[in-house]
Amino acid sequence: MAVTREHWGSKLGFIMAAAGSAVGLGNIWKFPYITGENGGAAFLILYLGLVFTIGISVLAAEMVIGRASQSDAITSFKKLETPGWSIIGIMGILAAFTILSFYGVIAGWTISYTLKMATGAFAGANGKDIETAFIGFISDPVSPLIYAGIFMLLTMLVVLGGIKGGIERAGKILMPLLFIILIALAVRGMTLPGAEAGIRFYLEPDFSKIDAKTVMAALGQAFFSLSLGMGVMITYGSYLNRAENLGRSSWYVAFLDTAVAILAGLAILPAVFAVGLNPAQGPALTFITLPAVFEAMPGGALFGSLFFFLLTIAALTSSISLLEPVVAYFNQKGFSRTKVTLASGVLAFLLGIPSSLSQGIWGDFTFAGKGFLDLMDFVSSSILLPVGGLLVSLYVGWVMGAKALNEMARGEGKSLVLFAWIFILRFIAPLAIAAILVNGLL
Numbered sequence: 001m002a003v004t005r006e007h008w009g010s011k012l013g014f015i016m017a018a019a020g021s022a023v024g025l026g027n028i029w030k031f032p033y034i035t036g037e038n039g040g041a042a043f044l045i046l047y048l049g050l051v052f053t054i055g056i057s058v059l060a061a062e063m064v065i066g067r068a069s070q071s072d073a074i075t076s077f078k079k080l081e082t083p084g085w086s087i088i089g090i091m092g093i094l095a096a097f098t099i100l101s102f103y104g105v106i107a108g109w110t111i112s113y114t115l116k117m118a119t120g121a122f123a124g125a126n127g128k129d130i131e132t133a134f135i136g137f138i139s140d141p142v143s144p145l146i147y148a149g150i151f152m153l154l155t156m157l158v159v160l161g162g163i164k165g166g167i168e169r170a171g172k173i174l175m176p177l178l179f180i181i182l183i184a185l186a187v188r189g190m191t192l193p194g195a196e197a198g199i200r201f202y203l204e205p206d207f208s209k210i211d212a213k214t215v216m217a218a219l220g221q222a223f224f225s226l227s228l229g230m231g232v233m234i235t236y237g238s239y240l241n242r243a244e245n246l247g248r249s250s251w252y253v254a255f256l257d258t259a260v261a262i263l264a265g266l267a268i269l270p271a272v273f274a275v276g277l278n279p280a281q282g283p284a285l286t287f288i289t290l291p292a293v294f295e296a297m298p299g300g301a302l303f304g305s306l307f308f309f310l311l312t313i314a315a316l317t318s319s320i321s322l323l324e325p326v327v328a329y330f331n332q333k334g335f336s337r338t339k340v341t342l343a344s345g346v347l348a349f350l351l352g353i354p355s356s357l358s359q360g361i362w363g364d365f366t367f368a369g370k371g372f373l374d375l376m377d378f379v380s381s382s383i384l385l386p387v388g389g390l391l392v393s394l395y396v397g398w399v400m401g402a403k404a405l406n407e408m409a410r411g412e413g414k415s416l417v418l419f420a421w422i423f424i425l426r427f428i429a430p431l432a433i434a435a436i437l438v439n440g441l442l
C-alpha cells in the first residue's frame with residue numbers, strides 16, 4: 001500500500017534543497033577549471049546565457065512533471081496517463097544511483113583533503129610532491145573507501161530524516177554555510193597580491209576565444225550543473241504544493257546555483273594567477289594545483305581546509321538529492337523510508353568500490369579504454385543524463401503541452417514568457433541536448 005506523500009514545510013526549504021541539489025562538485029570543482037580551459041570571461045557570459053534559457057527551461061519542465069503528478073520519478077507518468085514515458089524516470093533513477101556510487105568516492109577525497117589541509121600535511125610541499133601524494137592516496141585500496149563510507153553514512157543520515165526533518169533542514173543549514181565560506185574564500189582570493197590578472201581573466205571577456213568547443217563546454221556545464229536528467233527535480237517537484245509558483249522557484253534555484261559557480265571562480269582563479277600557476281589545469285586543478293596555491297599564500301592551511309570543507313558540503317547537498325529519487329520510488333510503493341535508505345546507501349557504496357579501486361590496484365582493468373570510474377561517469381553523464389533531458393523536453397513540450405502551460409500558470413496566468421518556455425522545450429532544448437549527446441559520444 002502506498003504511503004502518504006510528504007511535502008516541503010516552506011518555500012524557502014524547497015528552494016534551499018533544490019539549489020543544494022544543483023550545487024555540487026560540478027560548480028566548485030569543475031566550473032573553475034572549465035572556465036580556465038575556455039578563455040575565462042567569454043565562457044562565463046556564454047554559460048550564463050545558456051543557463052537562463054535552455055537550462056532553466058528543462059529545470060522547470062522537470063518540476064512540472066513532479067508537481068502535476070505528485071508522485072515519484074517513475075510513477076509520475078502513470079499518474080499523468082502516459083505510462084509509456086516512464087522510461088524517463090527509470091533512466092533518471094538509474095543515472096542518479098550510478099552517479100551516487102562514484103560521486104561518494106570523490107566526495108570522500110574532499111573529506112580527506114579537509115583533514116590534510118587542517119593538519120598541515122602539505123606544509124613545504126611543491127606541486128610535484130602534492131601530485132605524488134594525491135596519486136598515492138587515491139590508489140590506496142583502503143583509505144579512500146573509508147572516507148567514501150563516512151560520506152555515504154552522512155548522506156543516509158540526512159535522507160533518513162525525511163523531507164522536512166532531513167533534506168529540508170539540511171538545506172537550510174548547509175546552503176547558508178556554503179555561501180558564507182565561499183564568499184570568505186572569494187574575498188581572500190581577490191585580495192592576494194597579483195590577483196588582478198586573474199580577476200581580469202575572469203571578468204573581462206575576449207570573445208575571440210569563443211569557438212565550437214567553447215560553446216559545447218558551456219552548454220554541457222549549463223545542463224549538468226542544474227541536476228537535470230536524473231529524476232531529482234521531478235522528485236523534488238512532487239513534494240511541492242499546488243500553490244507554489246514554479247516559474248519563480250525555477251529562477252531562484254538557477255540563480256543560487258549560478259551564484260555558487262561564479263563565486264567559486266572568484267575564489268579560485270585569482271588565487272591561481274596570484275601564485276603564477278596555470279588555470280587550465282583540468283581536473284588536477286582542485287586536488288593538485290590548489291593545495292600548492294594554498295601553501296603559497298598566508299594563512300593557507302586555514303583557507304585550504306575551509307575550501308575542501310566547502311567541497312564536502314557541496315557534495316553532500318547533491319548526494320542527498322541523488323539518493324532521494326530511489327528512496328521516493330520505493331517509499332511510494334509502500335516500503336519504509338528507513339529500510340530503503342539503508343539498503344540503497346549500502347548498495348551505492350558497494351558499487352563505488354570498483355570505482356575507487358580503478359584508481360589503483362584495478363587500474364589495468366578497462367572497458368573501451370576506460371577504467372571503472374570513468375566508465376560509470378561516461379554512461380551516466382554522456383548517455384543517460386542527456387537522453388533523459390532530451391525526453392523530458394519533448395514530453396513536456398509536445399505531450400503535456402497545454403497541461404504543462406496550465407500547471408506553470410497556476411495562480412499567475414499565462415504570459416509570453418510561458419509560451420517562450422514551451423517553444424524552447426519543443427525546438428531549441430532538444431537540438432541543444434542532442435548536440436551534447438553527440439559531442440559526448442564522439
